Amino acid sequence: MIEFRSVTKQYADGTRAVSEFSAVIPSRKTTVFVGSSGCGKTTLLRMINRMVDPTEGVIEIDGHDIAATEPVALRRSIGYVMQNSGLLPHRRVIDNIATVLLLTRVPKAEAHARALELLDTVGLDRALANRYPGELSGGQQQRVGVARGLAANPNILLMDEPFGAVDPIVRTDLQAETIRLQRELDKTIVFVTHDIDEAFLLGDQVIILEKGATIAQQGSPEEILANPASDFVASFIGADRGKRRLTVSADVPARGDDVLLIDAGGYAAGVISAPGGKLASGSASPKSRSVSNKTSQAGDA
């Protein structure tokens, strides 16, 4: 569990990026910070691994104040995936994935063996191991970025707008992979996005933020959709615009932990079955939770 208690971050130039933020991020679930540009999402995320230190307040991981943990050690123990993958261009895929392991003095042969396993984990062919990042597609690069984030087998994985730069079809694949990985690997994932649909799809807990990382609403997608806490939230989730109709489906019987992915037209794009199920394209199956994002043609101009 990660706990923020009255955390404030004021940068040297006086910008108050985060103001007295308090929240609990449960273990082995996905929590999504979602909000407009500049509201403080990345600052919140980076305070978890001490890339940024708070000005005030306390952040605890499993009851331990992280201020007492040496920043480099903390950073290496927490996976981090960023937009544009952040891969080192002059290092092969296998070396990029193995970076943290090699830094922590894991023998090279062992680090490379683990990197190859991780290619399997993120659904990439091992034949890509010797390529350079520039020889991969954007979606493949992001998968390598996720593999690198997982290399040290961290309990916590931080993901900062990881799919912001890929096209919508690849993005849907990567989102499905993230759900599958969370189920298979049981990590605590903290995910940042400005895309509310992505937040509702991936998040067990969604925290909608306004400027200064002020919490507009915090809850499960179902809770937020059923009861937007304010006009701001209603507007942010698109509930009052007629542009999107976000609905919670109560009429479909639950079966296990299946998740139905619904495309922009409101059709079933696939089903992810638990545990560890693969995406089954086009099959419309019952689900325990679905967040439909039905985009009406008329309102989508």
Ligand SMILES: Nc1ncnc2c1ncn2[C@@H]1O[C@H](COP(=O)(O)OP(=O)(O)OP(=O)(O)O)[C@@H](O)[C@H]1O
């Ligand atoms: N190093 C810094 N020095 C000064 N101000 C900063 C610094 N980093 C971020 N900020 C400011 O803090 C505020 C929050 O930035 P942050 O990057 O956390 O927001 P964000 O919600 O992640 O935005 P985006 O979605 O655009 O990435 C912004 O006003 C930003 O300009």
